[in-house]
Amino acid sequence: MLRYLFGRLLIMIPTLFVISVLVFAIIELPPGDYFESYVQELRMLGEPTDLQEIETLKARYHFDAPAPVRYWHWVTGMLHGDFGYSFEYRMPVNEVVGDRLWLTVMMSVVTIMFTWLLAFPIGLYSATHQYSWGDYGLTFLGLIGIAVPHFMLAIILMYFANVWFGISIGHIMDVEYLDQPMGWDKLRSILSHIWIPVLIIGTAGTAGMARRLRANLLDELGKQYVVTARAKGLSPSRVVLKYPLRMALNFFIADIGSILPAIISGAEVTAIILSLETTGPMLIRALQSQDMYLAGSFLMFLAALTVVGVLVSDIALSLLDPRIRLKGRRG
Amino acid sequence: MDSLQNQPHDLLRVEGLKVAFPLLRGELTAVDGASLRVLPGKITALVGESGSGKSMTGQTIMGLQPVQAMVSGRVLFDIGKAEPLDLLGLPRDGRMIRAIRGDRIGMIFQEPMTSFSPLHTIGNQLSEALRLHRPMSRSEARERCETMLARVGFPHPGRVFDLYPFELSGGMRQRAMIAMAAICGPSLLIADEPTTALDVTIQAQILALIRDLQQERGLAVLLITHDLGVVANLADEIVVMHRGQVMEAGPTAEIFRNPQHPYLRGLMQAVPVLGAKGRVRLRPLREIPAQGILELARMSQQPVAMRAPGARPLVSLRDVTKAFLPRHQSWSLISSNAEPVTAVDGVSLDIFRGECLGLVGESGSGKTTVGKLLVRALQPDSGSIIFDDGHDVVDIGEAEGKALDALRTRIQLIFQDPVSSLSPRMTVGNILSEPLDVHRRGTPAHRRQLVMALLRAIGLSEGAASRFPHSFSGGQRQRIGIARALALAPEFIICDEVVSALDVSVQAQILNLLKDLQKELHLTYMFISHDLGVVNYMADRIAVMWRGKLVEIGPRDLIMEAPVHPYTRALLAAVPVPDPSRPLDIAAARTPTAKAEAHWPAAFREVRGQPVRMADLGGGHLVRMQVLAEPHDLPSRRVVG
Numbered sequence: 001m002l003r004y005l006f007g008r009l010l011i012m013i014p015t016l017f018v019i020s021v022l023v024f025a026i027i028e029l030p031p032g033d034y035f036e037s038y039v040q041e042l043r044m045l046g047e048p049t050d051l052q053e054i055e056t057l058k059a060r061y062h063f064d065a066p067a068p069v070r071y072w073h074w075v076t077g078m079l080h081g082d083f084g085y086s087f088e089y090r091m092p093v094n095e096v097v098g099d100r101l102w103l104t105v106m107m108s109v110v111t112i113m114f115t116w117l118l119a120f121p122i123g124l125y126s127a128t129h130q131y132s133w134g135d136y137g138l139t140f141l142g143l144i145g146i147a148v149p150h151f152m153l154a155i156i157l158m159y160f161a162n163v164w165f166g167i168s169i170g171h172i173m174d175v176e177y178l179d180q181p182m183g184w185d186k187l188r189s190i191l192s193h194i195w196i197p198v199l200i201i202g203t204a205g206t207a208g209m210a211r212r213l214r215a216n217l218l219d220e221l222g223k224q225y226v227v228t229a230r231a232k233g234l235s236p237s238r239v240v241l242k243y244p245l246r247m248a249l250n251f252f253i254a255d256i257g258s259i260l261p262a263i264i265s266g267a268e269v270t271a272i273i274l275s276l277e278t279t280g281p282m283l284i285r286a287l288q289s290q291d292m293y294l295a296g297s298f299l300m301f302l303a304a305l306t307v308v309g310v311l312v313s314d315i316a317l318s319l320l321d322p323r324i325r326l327k328g329r330r331g
Numbered sequence: 332m333d334s335l336q337n338q339p340h341d342l343l344r345v346e347g348l349k350v351a352f353p354l355l356r357g358e359l360t361a362v363d364g365a366s367l368r369v370l371p372g373k374i375t376a377l378v379g380e381s382g383s384g385k386s387m388t389g390q391t392i393m394g395l396q397p398v399q400a401m402v403s404g405r406v407l408f409d410i411g412k413a414e415p416l417d418l419l420g421l422p423r424d425g426r427m428i429r430a431i432r433g434d435r436i437g438m439i440f441q442e443p444m445t446s447f448s449p450l451h452t453i454g455n456q457l458s459e460a461l462r463l464h465r466p467m468s469r470s471e472a473r474e475r476c477e478t479m480l481a482r483v484g485f486p487h488p489g490r491v492f493d494l495y496p497f498e499l500s501g502g503m504r505q506r507a508m509i510a511m512a513a514i515c516g517p518s519l520l521i522a523d524e525p526t527t528a529l530d531v532t533i534q535a536q537i538l539a540l541i542r543d544l545q546q547e548r549g550l551a552v553l554l555i556t557h558d559l560g561v562v563a564n565l566a567d568e569i570v571v572m573h574r575g576q577v578m579e580a581g582p583t584a585e586i587f588r589n590p591q592h593p594y595l596r597g598l599m600q601a602v603p604v605l606g607a608k609g610r611v612r613l614r615p616l617r618e619i620p621a622q623g624i625l626e627l628a629r630m631s632q633q634p635v636a637m638r639a640p641g642a643r644p645l646v647s648l649r650d651v652t653k654a655f656l657p658r659h660q661s662w663s664l665i666s667s668n669a670e671p672v673t674a675v676d677g678v679s680l681d682i683f684r685g686e687c688l689g690l691v692g693e694s695g696s697g698k699t700t701v702g703k704l705l706v707r708a709l710q711p712d713s714g715s716i717i718f719d720d721g722h723d724v725v726d727i728g729e730a731e732g733k734a735l736d737a738l739r740t741r742i743q744l745i746f747q748d749p750v751s752s753l754s755p756r757m758t759v760g761n762i763l764s765e766p767l768d769v770h771r772r773g774t775p776a777h778r779r780q781l782v783m784a785l786l787r788a789i790g791l792s793e794g795a796a797s798r799f800p801h802s803f804s805g806g807q808r809q810r811i812g813i814a815r816a817l818a819l820a821p822e823f824i825i826c827d828e829v830v831s832a833l834d835v836s837v838q839a840q841i842l843n844l845l846k847d848l849q850k851e852l853h854l855t856y857m858f859i860s861h862d863l864g865v866v867n868y869m870a871d872r873i874a875v876m877w878r879g880k881l882v883e884i885g886p887r888d889l890i891m892e893a894p895v896h897p898y899t900r901a902l903l904a905a906v907p908v909p910d911p912s913r914p915l916d917i918a919a920a921r922t923p924t925a926k927a928e929a930h931w932p933a934a935f936r937e938v939r940g941q942p943v944r945m946a947d948l949g950g951g952h953l954v955r956m957q958v959l960a961e962p963h964d965l966p967s968r969r970v971v972g
Contacts, residue, residue, distance in 0.1 A: 224445040230395055232460040232511070233433035236424050243448045322495045323449050 008314065012307055019303040024071050027296045033063060034087045034290045061085065061293075074293070078300065084293025088286070093297050097279060103172055104278040106190070111198045112259060115205040116252075122206075123213025128240060130218060138210070145207030150270040153200045158274070161196075169196045170275040178277065197274055201267045209252075216251060220244035253317050257310035261302045341409065342519055342551045343369040343392065348404035348419075350387050350396060350575075358401070361387045363575035369519060371409070372549040374542075376566035376583070378598075380557060380834045384575035389521045389555050393436060394418060394428045408519075410435065434464040437512030441524035443504035447496035453480075453507050454492035461514045476514065483510045483540060502533035506540065513544060520544075523555045530693040530861060535905040535915055538565055557835055559602055560864075560907030563587055564915050571595050584911050601839040603868035605891060605906055610868065612846075615839035619810075623787025624851045627817070630784050643719050644681035645823060645855050646705065646727075651678045651714035653700055674700040676879035677714070679945070682823070687849065687856040689870025689887070691863060691902065697879040698859045702825045704728070705857065706744045707735070718742070720822060740770055743816035747828035749808035753800040759786075759811055760796030766818045785814040789844065806837035810844065817848065825857045830865060842868060863906050867891055872951070875899045881945070882935075885952030895954045897931040934960030 035054050042048075057063075061084070062070050077084060083093040122142070126135045161169045171178075173189040180186055220226070221244050229239045268280035279298070286295040318324045350362040362384040369375045379385045390396050392406050407415040408431065421428040432438075440446045447456060457479070458472040467475075473492065480488035483506045496504055505525060512520055522541065526534040542565060544550050554566060562569060563583065570580040571592065579592040590596045600614040654671040674697045682688050692698045703709045704716060707727050716727040718738065730738050746752035753762055763782045772778065783793050789810040800808055809829060816824055826845065830838040842865065849856060858869045866873060867887065874884040875898065883896040894900050907915050928936070934956045937943070945953040946960075 224440060224442055225448045227390075227395055228438075228440065228446045228508075228511075229448070230424075231393055231432055231438040233429040233431070233463055234459075235429060243451075246450050247448070321450060322452075323497055326495060326498065 004318070005315070008311055012311065015307055016304060019307075020075055020300060021071070023296055023299045023303065024067075024074065027290075027292050027299075028067060030290060032290070034292060035063070037290055038087070057085075057087070074296065078297065083297035083301075086286070086291055086294040088289055088291045088294070093294050096282070096294060097298070100277055100279045100282060103190075103276075104280070107172065107194055107197060107201075107276070107278060110194060111202045111205070114198050114202045115209055118202075118206045119209035119213060122210040123217065124240070124245070126210065126214040127217035127221065128236075142207035142210055145203045146211075148203075150200055150204065150267060151273050153203065154197075154270050154273045157196060157200060169193070172197065172276045172278065197267075197270065197276055200270055200274075212251065213248060216248040217244055220247045250317065250321060253313050253320060256313035256316065257306060259309065261305045261309065340371065341368040341407075342371040343409070343553070344405075344407040344415070345388065345392065346405040346407065348388060348391060348406065349402070350384070350391055351401045352397075352399055353401065360575055361400075362391070364404070365572065365575065365577050367570045367577060367580060369551050369553050370568070371518065371551050372545065373567040374545055374552040374554055374565050375568045375570060376554045376556060376562040377570050377572060378556060378559065378562055379572035380598075380836055382574075383572040385555050385572045386523055388572070389438075389523050389553060392418065392521065392553075393432055393438060394421070394423060395438075408435070430464070433460050433512075433517075434515045435517050436519045436521060437515070437517040438521045439505070439508045439512045439523065439525050441527050443501050443508055443528065446508055447504065449495065449497055451495075452492070453494055453496060453499070456496075457492070457507070457511050457514060460511050464515045476510075479510045479514050480507070483507070483513075483544075484536075502529055502536065505529065505533075505537055509537075509540060509544070513548070513550070516548065517550070519551045519553065521553045521555070524557070525554070526561060527556070527558070531863065531905040532693060532901060534561075535907070538907070538915065541565065558907070559599060559909035560604075563909045563911045564907045571598075587909070587911050598835065599909065601836050602909060603839075603842065603862075603864040604909060605864055605867055605903070606908075613839040613843060613868065615843065616836040617840070619790035619840050619844070623784060623789075624847055627784045627788040628851045630781060643721075645684045645719060646682040646857075647680070647717050647719070648701075648704075649679050649715050649717070651675055651701075651704060651711045651716060651728075653697075653704060653709060653711050673879050675704065675711070678876070678879075678881045679714075680874055680881060680884055682855060682857060684822075684855055685849075685853055686871045687858055687869050689866035689873040690857060690859045690876060691861065691866050691873060692876035693861065693902075695878075696876040698876050699827055700879075701876070702744065702827045702857065702859050705823075705825055706742050707738065708744075718823075736770070740766075740819040741821050742823045742825070743819065743821040745809075745812050745816045745824060745826045745829050748832055749805055749812050750800075750832075752812055753808060753815075755799065755801055758797055758799055759791075759803075762800070762811065763796070763814055763818055766815065770819060772819070781818070785817060788817070788848070789814045804837075805833055806840060809833060809837075809841055813841075813844065813848070817852070820852075821854075823855045823857070825859065827859045828861070829858075831860065831862065838865070845869070863903060875902070880937075880955060882955045883953065884945075885948075885954075886950060889950060889952045895948065895952075896956075897935055933957075 035058060039051075039054065062073050065073075074084065081094075083097075085091070086093050086096045089096045122138055126138050129135050158169055161167055172193050173186060174193070177186040177189050217240075221240070223244070226239060226243060229243050230236070234242075268284055270276075271278045271280040272284070283295065283298050285291075286298065345365060345367050348362050348365045349360065351358045351360045365384065365388055367375070367377070367388075377385045377388065387396065387400075391400070391402055392408075396402060402419060404419065406418040408418050409415045410431075416431075418428060418431065447453070454473065454476060457476045458469070461467070461475060462472050477488040477492055480491050485491045485503070485506065491499070491503075491507070496507070499507065509525075520541075525541070526537050529537060538561060541552060541554075545552055552565075554562070556562060566583045568581065569583050569586045571578045571586075571594065573594050578594050579586065579590070586595070590599060594616075597614070597616045601616055603613060652673065653675040654673045656671050676697070678697075678701060680688075690698045690701060700709065704711055705727065707730070711728045714728075718725045718727050718741070720741065723734075723737075725734055725738055727738060727742075757765070760782055763785055764778050767773070767778045767781065773781070782796055786793055786795055791807065791810065795803075795811075800811065803811065809832075812829075829845070830841050833841060845856070846869070848854060856869070858866060860866050860869075870887050872885065873887050873890040875882050875890070875896065877898045883890065883894065883899045890899065891903070894903055904916055936957075938957075942958045943955055944958050946956050947953055
């Protein structure tokens with residue numbers, strides 16, 4: 001097991017290296033850089049340009065150096081926890097992302113909990129009552145949930161909240177708390193706002209997960225070991241909870257790898273529509289304005305999270321599933 | 332049936348059981364008014380083909396039938412009170428029936444591989460059954476479980492308790508399954524094909540275990556099986572089922588001596604057995620009309636080359652060795668020092684034109700690997716496999732390019748599983764003409780004619796060409812697999828367990844078809860099987876493999892009636908014969924194979940560093956033994972056959 005873990009950690013190094021090269025190449029692909037588009041913009045507006053400052057920044061971030069050198073500085077900086085400088089915000093990337101990151105994580109974790117809490121009972125019920133009216137009804141609702149896009153749901157909710165209650169449901173907290181330090185009032189404000197994006201973002205996930213759990217459980221319910229368990233005299237509910245459900249859990253765990261980066265990128269389109277203070281809209285803006293360090297570091301961060309997530313799910317799977325853990329032992 | 336009725340002491344009585352399933356139109360009757368009884372402490376066998384309703388009967392007794400099933404009749408079970416309990420009258424999955432399951436009635440199944448949950452330890456699943464019915468502390472339960480595991484033959488029960496099911500072999504899993512079914516001391520054990528998925532020697536061990544438990548604990552057993560050999564050895568009474576109805580019932584000896592119902596008589600004639608009787612042409616329950624073989628022989632335009640006496644062998648293997656690395660090792664980042672597993676270890680044998688060479692051995696003995704080497708699905712690590720058809724001499728392991736293409740048309744393989752070996756997305760016509768297309772044989776019109784001739788030869792109508800494989804039964808699909816192998820008019824066909832996935836009655840059809848084809852098309856067969864009865868029926872010569880090594884080879888009669896190598900003897904002794912007067916040697920079966928090896932005569936023991944050879948006993952009979960031992964030192968060659 002330790003050897004396996006060691007090997008997996010070792011193989012992460014070349015993986016991340018390849019990803020970093022790819023990210024760097026993609027960011028460098030469009031012609032020009034942030035300064036060029038910035039200067040152009042200023043000129044069009046007819047404002048005086050402080051070329052001196054730009055030159056300083058250019059020199060500091062080695063913009064005139066060839067690509068491999070710039071890549072080298074970017075990567076070594078990240079290894080020291082320095083993710084570079086956001087030209088648009090005129091702040092280090094760390095500070096730009098900081099607060100938003102925690103808000104995003106909070107919202108995503110609540111969303112995931114919401115999804116699981118709802119999807120599990122629905123999936124269990126649908127699988128054990130296959131082809132009943134309840135199953136059909138939940139299937140119908142689930143398919144609607146999958147089919148309606150997030151942003152549409154967001155727009156509809158915003159409209160009705162305004163028409164019926166006269167309130168605006170945008171933002172993740174009341175606007176006056178936006179730049180204030182964290183406190184009880186701020187937290188309360190966040191909690192009173194967060195359920196709307198959670199509901200919107202979680203709907204499709206819940207429906208999809210319930211459908212997958214239902215399908216997996218149905219596969220397992222027909223297996224021989226279920227009959228064995230019933231022949232022992234176990235009650236039907238205990239049979240399902242102890243055996244097939246445990247087997248069906250594997251895919252939830254295998255999902256962690258894709259959940260982690262989703263937590264951070266946080267449903268971009270919905271976030272833009274609801275003007276949420278999460279990282280999603282920022283990433284899109286950074287990509288548009290060629291704010292290279294912000295975008296690059298962000299993409300790199302997502303990639304690293306995916307790699308770590310896959311590792312975590314692999315380790316969790318091998319802990320939970322003895323077949324994965326022990327098969328190697330016999331050869 | 333009347334003699335069965337007035338017995339007051341039946342443990343279980345099934346009366347007029349009917350199980351039906353609703354279909355879109357009408358219903359499908361799986362069990363149609365079946366009645367049977369099980370006496371306390373006796374073994375009752377429920378015999379029939381698949382689809383006869385025997386398994387459904389077993390499940391319904393426990394209330395485990397599918398939800399859609401519509402059940403009527405009575406299942407009376409004696410629970411020690413004045414009146415027996417009608418199990419069918421109890422609420423489905425209710426408290427009452429759950430108290431009976433696992434406690435009063437235990438059940439074991441055919442597939443020991445899938446009957447346990449792979450995610451829970453043996454001990455977890457075993458003690459669960461115990462503590463459900465007998466509330467007790469964990470440590471007490473563990474103690475009881477370990478005693479039970481020791482009883483079913485685990486030398487280290489404490490270790491097995493913490494193992495996961497996939498860490499045990501099939502036979503060991505079935506032992507654990509029996510332990511789980513018997514842990515609460517039930518009065519009835521329902522065993523649904525408990526040994527069908529196991530090797531013969533393991534089967535004998537499991538049968539011995541069931542017999543021991545029955546005698547020790549006064550356990551009654553309802554043994555559901557299709558294997559008349561198992562029945563003859565174990566059962567006190569027999570119930571024969573056919574299409575959901577009970578055809579015949581009575582004491583074993585009587586039924587075997589004088590089977591009344593034509594169905595049972597037919598079943599007995601359809602099963603290949605050991606001994607001279609086993610060479611009489613089998614009579615399938617339903618004959619298939621296959622008159623097109625001669626026509627096919629004319630069409631395939633092969634010059635009829637008969638086997639000349641003293642001719643060179645068609646295929647000869649010399650010192651062929653093939654080893655595999657364990658899978659995880661070949662993937663590992665760090666090179667490991669794990670030993671490769673030698674699947675085929677220095678095998679030398681000849682296959683002559685026109686003969687059928689039977690290759691037998693237990694699972695893991697390397698017989699399928701030999702088959703794969705012969706069709707060049709694998710390449711040997713060392714040694715040569717020479718194919719010599721009288722014109723060209725080719726090494727199968729080395730052939731490249733055109734020589735390999737030509738070889739592929741000469742040697743064909745028929746697979747075990749008729750379901751997964753045919754593409755579900757191709758029509759039967761496409762499947763049969765694909766080999767012809769690949770090798771660009773003849774004109775399209777000629778190919779079509781040949782496909783029709785192939786279908787007629789295997790007893791299917793020409794309309795079958797436009798249908799898909801899933802619309803055929805297992806036996807029909809296997810015939811299609813045979814036709815596919817015949818399409819290129821090969822000389823040499825490897826049959827790898829071709830009938831082990833089929834029902835007894837269908838098995839006889841396939842074996843007869845293969846025999847007829849061999850005779851008319853002058854084919855040479857390598858017949859790989861673990862079923863010695865089938866090999867006895869098909870083969871002219873038999874080769875026995877053990878752990879990758881060839882241990883004995885010779886003409887069929889010599890191997891069957893005068894085997895020399897102790898492994899061959901053990902294999903033959905483990906085959907249950909469908910004749911109650913010739914029971915299995917249960918005592919011999921109790922010794923595990925690995926231990927039995929230590930009791931082999933010194934001449935046959937494999938000792939590292941001591942050279943071995945294939946000693947010639949005359950008449951083409953070779954046996955693997957140590958160089959220093961003399962053939963005349965051997966124990967008496969003749970055994971009662």
